[in-house]
Amino acid sequence: MTAASYAAVDWGTSSFRLWIIGESGKVLAERRSAEGMIAAGKTGFSTVLEAHLAAISAPSHLPVIICGMAGAKQGWAEAGYLDTPAPLAGIVKAAIPVKDDHRDIRILPGLAQRNEAAPDVMRGEETQLLGAMAELGGGSHLVCMPGTHSKWVRITDGTVEGFSTFMTGELFDVIAKHSILSHAVAEGGHFDSTDAAFLEAVAQAAKHPALATNLLFTVRSGQLLHGLSAKAAKAKLSGTMLGLEIAGALAAARPTGDSVSVIVSGGLTELYRDALSALDLNPAIIDADDAVRHGLAAAANAIWPA
Structure with a gap:
């Protein structure tokens, strides 16, 4: 040491x-x-x-x-x-x-x-953004930061102009465990981000966000009437929640024409990458662990210069 x-x-x-x-x-x-x-x-x-x-x-x-x-x-x-x-x-x-x-x-x-x-707060994500600036570069960017409470951030030349928080992860957990849909997804297990049920749900929710609660109920009714498997039901619930998040984020950020970058690590990487790609928003992926370390390094080097 x-x-x-x-x-x-x-x-x-x-x-x-x-x-x-x-x-x-x-x-x-x-x-x-x-x-x-x-x-x-x-x-x-x-x-x-x-x-x-x-x-x-x-x-x-x-x-x-x-x-x-x-x-x-x-x-x-x-x-x-x-x-x-x-x-x-x-x-x-x-x-x-x-x-x-x-x-x-x-x-x-x-x-x-x-x-x-539109009051909002973030704590910790700002350091990831600081660390990601070398990869983002100058100009305007729309940055997605997935998590229990996902952040979508609008940046111009290193300045955070504004951001929006979406409770996607927390709401998914609540709905999957404590609503009528819990019966549909209880035995769902792991699903792949390329699953057709997931990608179709992303597309439908992004296209028709006003139908949010109706789309959620079809997870249950689809199982009762059309034999939707528990795995597909879970994929559909996840895709619906993600599609709603993306629709809301784009509505808050547009018109900008900005590229979309995602700062993410772990299992959410594939979900967000494939969900965005399904909507023709081919994102740049930045590793969240690397970003926060680089942000902390930038701060440390400024506070305690060698």
Whole structure:
């Protein structure tokens, strides 16, 4: 650990990710756990952080840069929000210090859209956007950031002009477990993003978003009347939710003519890629883990220049 330069932490609501970064920018060590804001609020943020740093023998003086829910009102220390339109470079200047006797710890702020008709907030995604700018480049971009609460962000030359949050993942979970559709999808298991039921549902929902609740009910009625399998029912529910999200995001962003980029990792990659491709929106895919590390690196290098 003698070559370590800083520790980078992405602290979510239910997840914790830490990387030790060397002087060359290389990842020297990594830690992941389910000790997000909710768990850390009970255990103690400093206790959680120091336990992970000790587990990989990180130096006691190593500085730490943090993004995400550790900076929320209910987190370690409130980092506040920058108001849109917000240059992404500005989040570095607004980082707040955390009082600590042993090391220099900074938490990056989130972004807020204070439009009374469309209020919105993000925390953590702004750091991914900062890290993705090298791949996005200049000009105008529409960026999708999938998750439990997906973000669709409008960026022009490195400035976040505005964004919209869609509760797609959370609503899918609620509907699949606690509505009448739970009977249709209970035994669905895994489905592929190229499944015809998924892609057709994406297309129908994107074309007819006003029929949202009707389209959702056809997951059940299609099974009762036409023998729709549980797997196809689950694919149809997922495709309907994604199609509605995309329709809403494009309505909020257009007319722009912007390309669509998706910052994503894991199983959602194929779902969003194929859903967007089915609507002739062939997206550029940017790895979310790489993006957040690059964003944290940009902040660390600005705060603690070599």
